[in-house]
Amino acid sequence: MTPAPVIIAIDGRSGAGKTTLAVELAARLRMHHKVSLFHLEDIYPGWNGLAAGIERYVTTVLAPLRKGDAAEWVSWDWEKHYDGRSNVTLPAEIVIVEGVGAAASDARPMLDAVVWVDAPDDERRHRAMARDGSSYEPFWDGWAAQEDKWLETDDVPGHTDIRVLNRADGNAPDDVLQALNYLPSLSPVLSPELSARRGLQLKAERIAAAPDPAALFQALYATSANAVWLDSSNAAVASGAAAERSRFSILADDGGSFGQSVMHSSGATRLSIGCATVETTGPFFRWLDTVWGRKAVRPPAGYDCEFTLGWLGYLGYELKRETGGSDVRAGTPDAALLFAGRAVVLDHRDAAVWLLAVEAPDADDWLGRARGAVQSAAPVAQAAGAPQASGGPAHPAGDPGVGHQTLEFSSRDTEDEYKGKIAIAQEQIAEGNTYEVCLTTTVTATDPGLDPWESYLALRKRNPAPFASYLRFGELTVASTSPERFLRITSDGGMKAEPIKGTRGRAADPGIDEALRRGLESSLKDRAENIMIVDLLRNDLSHFAVPGSMTVSRLCAVESYATVHQMVSTIDARLRPGAPRAEAVAAAFPAGSMTGAPKISTMGILDGLESGPRGVYSGAIGYFSLNAAADLAVVIRTLVMSSDGDGGRTLSLGVGGAITADSNAGEEYEEVRTKAFGVLSALGAEFPEG
Numbered sequence: 001m002t003p004a005p006v007i008i009a010i011d012g013r014s015g016a017g018k019t020t021l022a023v024e025l026a027a028r029l030r031m032h033h034k035v036s037l038f039h040l041e042d043i044y045p046g047w048n049g050l051a052a053g054i055e056r057y058v059t060t061v062l063a064p065l066r067k068g069d070a071a072e073w074v075s076w077d078w079e080k081h082y083d084g085r086s087n088v089t090l091p092a093e094i095v096i097v098e099g100v101g102a103a104a105s106d107a108r109p110m111l112d113a114v115v116w117v118d119a120p121d122d123e124r125r126h127r128a129m130a131r132d133g134s135s136y137e138p139f140w141d142g143w144a145a146q147e148d149k150w151l152e153t154d155d156v157p158g159h160t161d162i163r164v165l166n167r168a169d170g171n172a173p174d175d176v177l178q179a180l181n182y183l184p185s186l187s188p189v190l191s192p193e194l195s196a197r198r199g200l201q202l203k204a205e206r207i208a209a210a211p212d213p214a215a216l217f218q219a220l221y222a223t224s225a226n227a228v229w230l231d232s233s234n235a236a237v238a239s240g241a242a243a244e245r246s247r248f249s250i251l252a253d254d255g256g257s258f259g260q261s262v263m264h265s266s267g268a269t270r271l272s273i274g275c276a277t278v279e280t281t282g283p284f285f286r287w288l289d290t291v292w293g294r295k296a297v298r299p300p301a302g303y304d305c306e307f308t309l310g311w312l313g314y315l316g317y318e319l320k321r322e323t324g325g326s327d328v329r330a331g332t333p334d335a336a337l338l339f340a341g342r343a344v345v346l347d348h349r350d351a352a353v354w355l356l357a358v359e360a361p362d363a364d365d366w367l368g369r370a371r372g373a374v375q376s377a378a379p380v381a382q383a384a385g386a387p388q389a390s391g392g393p394a395h396p397a398g399d400p401g402v403g404h405q406t407l408e409f410s411s412r413d414t415e416d417e418y419k420g421k422i423a424i425a426q427e428q429i430a431e432g433n434t435y436e437v438c439l440t441t442t443v444t445a446t447d448p449g450l451d452p453w454e455s456y457l458a459l460r461k462r463n464p465a466p467f468a469s470y471l472r473f474g475e476l477t478v479a480s481t482s483p484e485r486f487l488r489i490t491s492d493g494g495m496k497a498e499p500i501k502g503t504r505g506r507a508a509d510p511g512i513d514e515a516l517r518r519g520l521e522s523s524l525k526d527r528a529e530n531i532m533i534v535d536l537l538r539n540d541l542s543h544f545a546v547p548g549s550m551t552v553s554r555l556c557a558v559e560s561y562a563t564v565h566q567m568v569s570t571i572d573a574r575l576r577p578g579a580p581r582a583e584a585v586a587a588a589f590p591a592g593s594m595t596g597a598p599k600i601s602t603m604g605i606l607d608g609l610e611s612g613p614r615g616v617y618s619g620a621i622g623y624f625s626l627n628a629a630a631d632l633a634v635v636i637r638t639l640v641m642s643s644d645g646d647g648g649r650t651l652s653l654g655v656g657g658a659i660t661a662d663s664n665a666g667e668e669y670e671e672v673r674t675k676a677f678g679v680l681s682a683l684g685a686e687f688p689e690g
Contacts, residue, residue, distance in 0.1 A: 254339060443653050479639045537588065544575055585630065
């Protein structure tokens, strides 16, 4: 008897392309493994024998193979319509079983992975008739009725690990092979395939150019279902410390040979790879640790950006369930990332464009298209979507904003309700349960038909920021103008957090504006808020930092943006060699500037005070690079456009402020309005009254 094999079942209705997929997948796996292949069509006892065939398959084929024994079974003679010759299927390192019923309920306990293959009904019939039309056509309806009856009582599609929409374009075998790599139960046997996935080669081109980023994004990704633009939209006006944060912009989608996307909600991770989708369960940060944190590529010579392709997108606030917070279900995914196997990086300081692509059969074609798009994009100075080149406040309140639709936002909390919650937070502070509570609320509106792209261009023009971003994941759009870095981890292990605490609105009059800036700079209350969060983040980073490496290089510095002045501090540290980088991110998540201190107990207080989940707001947006670097911004000043479940969309904007013992309820509520102004005014909307 040999060791028990890994058994992969490929199931689906007739004509979905299971047989071709199984044969091609077996051929790819045979590069590194011994593989046996079994087709259920060889064992069905006639055209009315689906149920009996499944029973035969489970008892005479699957059961012995599961034990590592040879399977002895009797084939069906389709010409004589009777039992045929005896056959033997030997166990191997991997066994693929394919056919209708391969993953039936009695079979599933003996399987290591289940693949369900889908295809439209008309395509399935066409494929089946093209292959076996002369013998199959008279029996198609009868066989389909048996499949219907079987699936009424056995929800195989609902118990699958991987689902495939088989377009018969030749991509399914490669997509499924990549998807299998993400199943923890298969990772030991698929270690050669996993090693190949990590041994990537990077192709890079540098172009001396300064194209309009918006025009370039549209040229390359206007039709992409999933696309990300990490947009340093204030690059033209940034100076000092803000200039470092504003040097690079990244544009990418999930197209090409290596393109993937992932959604995580409440402990379930759903990864899409071409036509295949794989689902796993478990904590998101544990999953992230399996796909990021090891150096897989080398950066090209002369390239200063830390992003060398990888995962881009957002982490939602409700991932706090994995970092000491309670389990709250959000209406949007808790995380949405795409894997970019090719991307465009704009170096605003050096007026250069870098084209990056993982070595693949389609890499050169994409590099050619991207090169053409860069050359045809208008210069930034002439672009309608370019950020304002002024250091003062942008756009007065009377500017009508984007479009002509009337937007009426409503608030989750009225002014009185929010002030009442401030009082409760201060009671918690007085009782010693917390020192600072970052109390938030949400304003929402029914989307009257805004164009997400035009809305983002209006936001970036109104409120340029170093961590602005435009994320599109199907029907979900995130348009952010965040100025705040959450956490940066460089390839060589440097860590940096730059929390913001303390906000004042801008004024059109230079004298008044300067007085507002000085007032923030000298505010004892705002300095106290900021210092408390600095201490919290020092603690968060210390879990994975080299002892003695922690420094605070800036404390309570004031930076000015288009609509606000902000108080910012900088904490630096060195990551311990060999420390798990995903866990280092988790240790600091969510950003302390969005919770208060101490973090865990304060998150519990916030769950009781706030009347719903935060969703994307208060999470993080950024990248996890193939060179083990990451750069993440705090999700603030962010409009989320998502499906309402009834064919429409909802607009939402999260806003809040830090409550301390010295907080004045009226001033805190006015700060909430100030923070909302940059986004709402760009849409031609106002903060709701009442």
